[in-house]
Structures are given as C-alpha cells and as structure tokens.
Amino acid sequence: MQTPPLAIHVSGLHKSYGKMQVLKGVDFAVAKGSIFALLGSNGAGKTTVVKILTTLLKPDGGKATVAGHDVVSKPEQVRESFSLTGQSAAVDEILTGRENLIMVAKLRQVKNPRQVADDLLQRFGLAEAAGRRVGTYSGGMRRRLDIAMSLIGNPPIIFLDEPTTGLDPEARIEVWKEIQSLANSGTTVLLTTQYLEEAEKLADRIAILHQGTIIVSGTLAELRRLLPPAKAELVERQPTLEEIFLAIIGNKEGVRR
Amino acid sequence: MSAHVVGNTGVMLGRSIRHVTRSMDTIITVTITPIALMLIFRYVFGGAIQTGTGNYTNYLMPGILLIAIASGVSYTGFRLFNDMQSGIFERFHSMPIARSSVLWGHVLTSLVSNAISVVIIIGVGLLMGFRTSAGVVAWLAVAGILALFTLALTWVAMIAGLAASTTDGATAFSYPLIFLPFLSSAFVPTDTMPGPVKAFAENQPVTAIVNTVRALFEQQPAGNDIWAALAWCAGILIVAYALAMRAYRRKIA
Numbered sequence: 464m465q466t467p468p469l470a471i472h473v474s475g476l477h478k479s480y481g482k483m484q485v486l487k488g489v490d491f492a493v494a495k496g497s498i499f500a501l502l503g504s505n506g507a508g509k510t511t512v513v514k515i516l517t518t519l520l521k522p523d524g525g526k527a528t529v530a531g532h533d534v535v536s537k538p539e540q541v542r543e544s545f546s547l548t549g550q551s552a553a554v555d556e557i558l559t560g561r562e563n564l565i566m567v568a569k570l571r572q573v574k575n576p577r578q579v580a581d582d583l584l585q586r587f588g589l590a591e592a593a594g595r596r597v598g599t600y601s602g603g604m605r606r607r608l609d610i611a612m613s614l615i616g617n618p619p620i621i622f623l624d625e626p627t628t629g630l631d632p633e634a635r636i637e638v639w640k641e642i643q644s645l646a647n648s649g650t651t652v653l654l655t656t657q658y659l660e661e662a663e664k665l666a667d668r669i670a671i672l673h674q675g676t677i678i679v680s681g682t683l684a685e686l687r688r689l690l691p692p693a694k695a696e697l698v699e700r701q702p703t704l705e706e707i708f709l710a711i712i713g714n715k716e717g718v719r720r
Numbered sequence: 721m722s723a724h725v726v727g728n729t730g731v732m733l734g735r736s737i738r739h740v741t742r743s744m745d746t747i748i749t750v751t752i753t754p755i756a757l758m759l760i761f762r763y764v765f766g767g768a769i770q771t772g773t774g775n776y777t778n779y780l781m782p783g784i785l786l787i788a789i790a791s792g793v794s795y796t797g798f799r800l801f802n803d804m805q806s807g808i809f810e811r812f813h814s815m816p817i818a819r820s821s822v823l824w825g826h827v828l829t830s831l832v833s834n835a836i837s838v839v840i841i842i843g844v845g846l847l848m849g850f851r852t853s854a855g856v857v858a859w860l861a862v863a864g865i866l867a868l869f870t871l872a873l874t875w876v877a878m879i880a881g882l883a884a885s886t887t888d889g890a891t892a893f894s895y896p897l898i899f900l901p902f903l904s905s906a907f908v909p910t911d912t913m914p915g916p917v918k919a920f921a922e923n924q925p926v927t928a929i930v931n932t933v934r935a936l937f938e939q940q941p942a943g944n945d946i947w948a949a950l951a952w953c954a955g956i957l958i959v960a961y962a963l964a965m966r967a968y969r970r971k972i973a
Contacts, residue, residue: 517814519972539816547814553807557739569731570817596742612811 470495470620470651471516475525478511485511487675488525493653493668495619498646500666501655507672509655510550513624516653517547530620545620546613550628552605553612556598560589560608563597564615571616583611587641603634610641621645623654627661632705633712639665725818732812732825733832739799740833746795750837753898754788755844761907762848769908777850781842782933783906786926787898788837789870793877794894796830800881801890804971813972823878823968830874831867838866852937862936865946868953869929873897875960882967900926925952 471493478486485508493499503509514520516529518538527534530544547553555563561580568576584590587607597605606626613621623642627635642665646652656662662669663683670680679686702710740746758780761769766776773779803809803822812822842850854862876893884890901907903917904926910918921927928948935942 514810519810519813542814542816545814547811549807549810549814551807553811555735555808556806557742558735562738566731566735567815570728570812570815572727 468495469493469528470497471499471527471529471653473512473516473525473527476512476515476522476527477524478508478515478520478522484675486515486522486525489672489675489677491670491677491680493651495651496646496649497667498642498652498654498665500662500669501653501672502657502659502662502669503655503672504657508675509672510624512672513547513549513622513653513655517545517622518542519547544618545622546616546618547622548609548613548624548626550624552602552609554597554600554605554608557596559594559596560584560600560604561593563608564612567612567615573616579615583614587611588637603630603637606630606634606638607641610638614645618650620651620653623652625655625657627656627658632709635661636709725821725824728817728821729824729828732821733828736799736825736829737832740829740836747833747836747840750788750792750795750833751840751844753791754784754837754841757787758784758841758845758848765907771909775849775851777845777848778852778937779934780907781845781850781937782930783901783904783926784845785838785841785866785933786869786906786929787901788841789834789866790873790894790897790900792834792837793830793870793873793897794891795833796826796874797877797881797884797890797893798887799829800826800878801884801887804882819972823964826878826881827871827874830877831870834870835867853939854937855939858936858939862933865929865932865936865949865953868950868957872953872957872960875957875964878964879960879967882964882971900924901930904930906930925949925956928952 469492471491473492474490476486476489477484489508489512491499491501501509501512511520515522516527516534518534518541521535529541532540532544534541555566558566561584564580564583565576568579573579581590581593584593587610589604589608589611592600592604597608600608610623610626613623626642627638630638639661642652642654646667654661654665666683668680668682669686670677672678679689758777761780762777766780769776771779800823803826809822813819876897880893881890904910904921904924906926910921910927913921925948928945929952931945932942932949934940935945
C-alpha cells in the first residue's frame with residue numbers, strides 16, 4: 464500500500480455521550496511532520512477527538528485514519544504509530560522518574576531501556592531528580608517526564624492533549640521548545656490547547672473546534688485574512704506581565720539543561 | 721503475540737509489586753486486623769469456646785487466613801481504581817502492548833501480596849502455638865486452595881476497581897467478605913448455632929474452605945468439603961471474571 468502524505472485524516476466524525484452530542488461532523492487533516500493545533504474552549508470536544516484518534520474511544524460515525532490506518536478497524540497498527548500525552552500527567556507517582564521511563568521503554572521493547580531512560584532524563588533536565596519518586600515532583604517536572612515517556616521508541620506521531628495547562632510560564636516555554644524540536648526532527652504533532660498564544664506560536668495549521676464542528680482551519684496567515692486587514696495605529700508598547708515575570712526571575716534557575 | 725503478553729505482564733507485575741513494597745503499610749494494615757482477631761479469639765474467647773479439638777490456634781488459623789485475604793484484595797481494587805483515575809491507564813491502553821497485561825499485572829500482584837500476608841500470619845500463628853503435621857503435599861494443597869480463593873476474590877475486586885466512581889466504592893466491597901468467616905465454622909463449630917444461622921453457615925463458601933484447610937493441616941481426610949470449596953472458588957471466579965470483563969469493556973473502546 465502506498466503511504467499517504469497525511470499523518471492524520473478525519474472526516475465526518477460524530478460522537479455523543481448519551482443525549483449530549485459532542486462531535487457533530489469533525490473534518491481535518493494533518494500533514495506529516497507538521498504541528499497541528501486543535502483550538503477550542505473547555506468542553507468543546509478536543510479531548511474526545513484525541514481519545515478517538517488514540518483508540519481509547521470509538522466514534523459513533525465518520526472515519527479517522529492515523530498513519531494510514533483506520534482507528535476503528537486497525538487499532539493495533541494505529542497504536543504502533545503514535546504516543547499520547549494525555550491531559551492529566553500519566554506518570555506513576557510511586558515509581559521514580561527513571562523507573563517510569565524504563566517501564567515504558569520495556570513495554571515498547573526498545574533496546575537498552577536504561578540508556579534510553581538516562582538520555583531522556585538528561586535531555587529534559589530531570590537527571591538530578593531521576594532517583595526520586597514522581598510524587599515529589601512539581602507540576603512542570605511531571606509534565607516534562609510525561610512528554611519524555613511519550614518520546615520513547617520515537618513514534619512518528621505525537622498527540623499532546625493540553626500539554627501546558629496548569630504550568631507556570633517558564634515550564635510552558637520549556638514544553639514549547641520541546642514541541643518545536645520534535646517537529647524539527649520530523650515528528651508530526653497534534654496538540655490541543657485553549658491558549659490562543661500557544662497555537663499562534665507553535666502551530667503550522669490551526670483548527671478551531673466549536674460546538675462540535677471545525678468552524679475554521681488554516682495557517683495563521685489564512686486565519687488572519689478572515690478579518691479586515693490590520694490598520695496601522697500608534698500604540699505604546701507596554702511589556703506584558705509575563706515578560707516582566709520572566710525577566711525578573713530569569714536567572715533564578717539558570718539554564719535548565 | 722503470547723510472548724508479548726507474558727513480557728508486558730511481567731513489566732506490569734514489576735510495577736505494581738513496587739507499589740506494594742514501597743507502601744508496606746498496606747501489608748501491615750492487611751495483616752494487623754487478622755492478627756489482632758487471632759490474639760483476641762485465642763487469649764480472650766478461646767478458653768470458653770468448645771471446639772472438641774485440643775489446639776484452638778490450629779482451629780482458628782484457616783478462618784484468620786481467609787479474613788486476611790478478603791481484606792487484602794480491597795487494595796487490589798484500590799490500586800486498579802487509582803490507575804483508572806490517573807492518566808496511566810489510558811497511557812497503557814494507547815500503547816502498542818497487550819491490553820490484557822494491564823489487568824493481569826494487578827491480578828498477579830494481588831496473588832503475591834496476599835501470599836506475603838498469609839506467610840506473615842502463619843509466622844505469628846507459629847509463635848502462638850499453631851502446629852501442623854501437614855507434609856509437602858498437604859501444604860501445596862493448602863497453598864493451591866488459598867491461591868484459588870485469592871484469585872476469585874481478586875476478580876471481585878477488579879469489578880469494584882473498574883466500576884467504582886469513588887475510592888470508597890472501590891474498596892467497600894470487602895467489608896461483607898471479611899464478616900463471612902464469623903458466620904461459618906471458622907471460630908466455633910456450627911452445631912450450636914440456631915437453625916437458620918446454622919443453615920447459612922454450613923452452606924456458604926467459607927465453611928467449606930475452612931474445613932478443607934483445617935483437614936489438610938490436621939492430615940485428616942477432607943471429604944466432600946474439598947469439592948465444595950473448589951466448586952465455590954471456581955464459581956465465584958468465573959462469575960466475577962465475566963462481570964469484570966463487562967465492566968472493562970464499558971470503560972475502553
């Protein structure tokens with residue numbers, strides 16, 4: 464079979480929980496090696512889309528393929544092709560950071576699980592905390608470990624469901640850097656977010672999910688064109704609180720890696 | 721594929737065994753109540769109870785072990801429930817692994833942790849005067865029946881862990897199980913019980929299992945009790961497994 468150029472293809476996806484219709488015909492496509500942001504408010508159905516694509520939930524109707532395989536009829540093949548970083552950090556709190564990574568490496572049957580774990584601990588700035596139980600980690604550390612666990616086995620597609628929700632600004636920037644470097648190395652990334660800024664900074668294409676359907680999708684430039692052209696106005700540029708915050712604490716921890 | 725299942729289950733077992741060994745308090749809470757009951761029955765009530773056998777500690781032991789197992793499996797429900805609540809259950813289910821290994825890891829862990837509790841309680845029993853003439857075969861038979869009982873109750877715990885919506889719901893199922901031995905031949909002979917109580921006591925699984933284990937420890941013929949015990953355990957196991965699988969399928973795609 465010829466490999467299609469699309470990493471993910473979704474058409475006419477429907478899903479209801481009881482009488483509540485969550486997805487009412489969702490369509491979108493994600494090109495290989497790109498970052499695709501699914502933008503929407505809380506309860507828009509972003510997580511439902513991710514759960515269907517990651518074979519955790521069956522759709523009521525429509526079709527979805529991941530890496531060329533249908534999520535309903537070929538779930539095993541689909542699971543070979545991706546990694547999921549879900550909304551709540553999926554880490555084992557009683558194990559140490561290193562043990563979490565080794566566990567996933569063994570389950571994915573990669574060679575040298577210990578080596579893989581140590582490399583990732585280094586890369587995500589967790590080497591010092593590697594032998595500590597994850598229960599003692601901060602939110603940002605957990606999220607970094609969670610993402611590190613998703614990278615084991617180098618899956619070609621990564622799903623990140625609200626990867627920066629609940630993180631402080633520094634940790635969020637760390638996660639952004641990782642996502643960017645993943646895409647640079649050819650990994651396809653589908654991320655959901657409720658932060659407009661996040662979609663704007665990271666995504667090659669953005670789709671807005673609202674009331675069960677994709678109401679617009681395209682590149683940032685295309686979305687900008689939907690509004691009347693920008694007018695030049697003289698506005699005094701004030702630093703944002705985030706910029707102030709980061710500038711003040713900037714050298715607190717030095718460089719993380 | 722089957723090598724896959726074995727390998728994955730091994731990793732899952734290693735994971736939840738660490739959960740057991742890193743929270744030894746779970747082993748302590750599981751063993752402390754049965755040990756306390758053993759002390760109370762032996763040193764407070766024991767003198768007044770006529771069992772027709774010389775050594776009351778010997779008489780108590782099987783029922784005490786069943787109480788320990790019944791309370792031990794509630795932690796299996798608890799651990800499974802926690803996995804479902806945190807994202808880790810979904811992480812495992814989204815990975816290219818044998819999905820069944822997620823549940824079997826918990827089941828095997830339950831067998832191991834309950835075996836540890838049973839060994840500890842037998843150790844305390846030996847200090848209190850528990851003696852047996854059982855040989856290797858009889859010990860293996862005792863271990864086999866206790867393992868089957870643990871397996872059956874573990875699958876009951878799996879139903880609770882999968883279907884519960886609160887931590888309390890995931891563990892509360894074990895309270896009635898812990899009381900079943902009191903309505904059996906575990907502490908006193910059933911002969912002195914009034915009619916309906918006696919009828920219940922003599923026809924519930926704990927009595928058959930207790931009588932079988934007691935007979936094995938005493939090197940006596942177990943008679944029909946052993947078949948009743950095996951039938952009860954197998955029956956509970958099959959029904960609980962079927963219900964747990966139904967609850968499981970409701971949770972996952």
